[in-house]
Each structure stands twice: as C-alpha cells, then as structure tokens.
Amino acid sequence: MRTFGLIGFPLSHSFSKKFFSEKFENEQIADCSYELFAIENANEIQDLITAHPSLCGLNVTIPHKVNVISFLNEIDDAAEEIGAVNCISIDQNGNQPKLKGYNTDAYGFSESLKPLLEKHHQKALIFGDGGAAKAVKYVLDQLQIPYLVVVRNPVQNTILYSAITEEILNEYTVLINTTPLGMSPNLYSYAPIPYQFLGAQHLAYDLVYNPEETEFLKKAKNQGAKIKNGLEMLFLQAERSWYIWNI
Known part of the structure; x- marks a missing residue:
C-alpha cells in the first residue's frame, strides 16, 4: 500500500483529497490512498513520516510552503527560485527517508x-x-x-x-x-x-x-x-x- 497526503493547517476542505481519491477509484489504482494531515508546525513532518512508513508523497499547503523547506534533503530548481514547495516526494527505502521538494504550481x-x-x-x-x-x-x-x-x-x-x-x-x-x-x-x-x-x-x-x-x-x-x-x-x-x- 502506498499513502499520499496533504499537510497544512487548518485543513477544513481539500481539492487534493477529492481529486486523488476519485483518480484512484476511476483509474482502478487499488494500492494507493490519499489522506489529510493537519499539522500546525512544519517540523511535525518528521514524526508524520516516521508514523506512516507507507507515505510516498505529500502535497503542501498554507502555512507550510516555505517553512517545510528546511526539513527536506533536496529541492528542484523551480522550488528553489520560487522559494516555496507544494509537493514532496518521499523515498523510504534507505536507512533515513529522503525528501525532495518541488513547486508544481x-x-x-x-x-x-x-x-x-x-x-x-x-x-x-x-x-x-x-x-x-x-x-x-x-x-x-x-x-x-x-x-x-x-x-x-x-x-x-x-x-x-x-x-x-x-x-x-x-x-x-x-x-x-x-x-x-x-x-x-x-x-x-x-x-x-x-x-x-x-x-x-x-x-x-x-x-x-x-x-x-x-x-x-x-x-x-x-x-x-x-x-x-x-x-x-x-x-x-x-x-x-x-x-x-x-x-
């Protein structure tokens, strides 16, 4: 099972959860789920990943698009120049999770x-x-x-x-x-x-x-x-x- 999700605070409604839940259903992607993770501080991302070993990717919304950068191993050129991240890939295959940030906006x-x-x-x-x-x-x-x-x-x-x-x-x-x-x-x-x-x-x-x-x-x-x-x-x-x- 692969888990994806959205981090932000608060998360009262989410385009992302609706989009990906419908995508997984319509395209018969059975081994994936998309969850909402309401975290108040960006540093909580580390505990979140530890608690969810199946987590492979996150979308990022307000207020974490900037503060989350310091907890990533790498960011792509666009995210670096823009100074904001709204997508994170998570590689949990090694001893330590590797996080790379992107700006898909x-x-x-x-x-x-x-x-x-x-x-x-x-x-x-x-x-x-x-x-x-x-x-x-x-x-x-x-x-x-x-x-x-x-x-x-x-x-x-x-x-x-x-x-x-x-x-x-x-x-x-x-x-x-x-x-x-x-x-x-x-x-x-x-x-x-x-x-x-x-x-x-x-x-x-x-x-x-x-x-x-x-x-x-x-x-x-x-x-x-x-x-x-x-x-x-x-x-x-x-x-x-x-x-x-x-x-």
Whole structure:
C-alpha cells in the first residue's frame, strides 16, 4: 500500500483529497490512498513520516510552503527560485527517508497560460505580491514576459492600483490576479482597476477558481477580454504531483 497526503493547517476542505481519491477509484489504482494531515508546525513532518512508513508523497499547503523547506534533503530548481514547495516526494527505502521538494504550481500555471498567449501579450500586471505571486513571477520570467506587481499599500518594486492608467493597460495586456479577491464567500470584491480601458487585446487570468467566474473576470469579459480561472492550473499541478511521485 502506498499513502499520499496533504499537510497544512487548518485543513477544513481539500481539492487534493477529492481529486486523488476519485483518480484512484476511476483509474482502478487499488494500492494507493490519499489522506489529510493537519499539522500546525512544519517540523511535525518528521514524526508524520516516521508514523506512516507507507507515505510516498505529500502535497503542501498554507502555512507550510516555505517553512517545510528546511526539513527536506533536496529541492528542484523551480522550488528553489520560487522559494516555496507544494509537493514532496518521499523515498523510504534507505536507512533515513529522503525528501525532495518541488513547486508544481509553476508547472500548472505555465501549462494553462501558454495556450492563451498571443503575439500582443508582451507584458503583464500581477495583482498581489503574496505567496501565490511567487510562482507566477517565476513562470513569467521563464517566458520572458516583463511584469509589474500591483499592490494596495506601497512596497518597493511595486505600483499601486491607483497608479494604473489607460496608458499602462494599453501596454500591459496580461492581467493576473493572485489575491483572494472575489473568492467565495467574498464574491463581490475585485481588483480596483479602470476596467473601461480593457478590450479584446487583454487576457485576464484569475488564480481563484471558486466561483468559476469572479467579479474580476466578469468585468474583464464584459469589456471583450479573454478570461481564464485557476481550475485547470489546479488539475495540472495535481497531475504533476502524481507524475513526480511515480518517477
């Protein structure tokens, strides 16, 4: 039996458990299970692995994506550059378990974004500068798409929402929301930008997937922009975890 799971705190609901439980059932993968491990501190990962010798892989969510790194033997290049891990492979065949960290958010975002990009999508605005923005920045750097980070309060190397003008929106045609704005239950919150200057040349991408169409996406779509939510990214990063655990 092979066990996989999700660590984080709290873990009231989990896309990952539903996804993998259904995957194992639909694909008739009988020797695998996926569990939720609500651990308050990242250092509890060591006791967790000792207590579950069948544990082969973990997904990592808030608040452990950064703190867990110090308990790993190795991390891949993307996770190192991003500074966050959301997938861990566990090799328990030796005397000591070997843990390697990955960031599959970057893969999921990249693979869901690339098919949408057109020649005029040369520059991007990133709304928010929290943990979710790290993977987005990494991917845009890889794709050689320059970007500006937009925030509510002044921070170095960012601009304020109030600074976004028609001229900026004409130049920066990819808009990416990495904040919780618009996420259930706060359905009517959205990035405060002048939506009247958006048009068919714009691509609006929201990492939020619940609801499927946030206010940000609705407002962009009403101006003729192309829109995308974060659901495919979520599926892609989950499948990438499965690939990593089975290398």
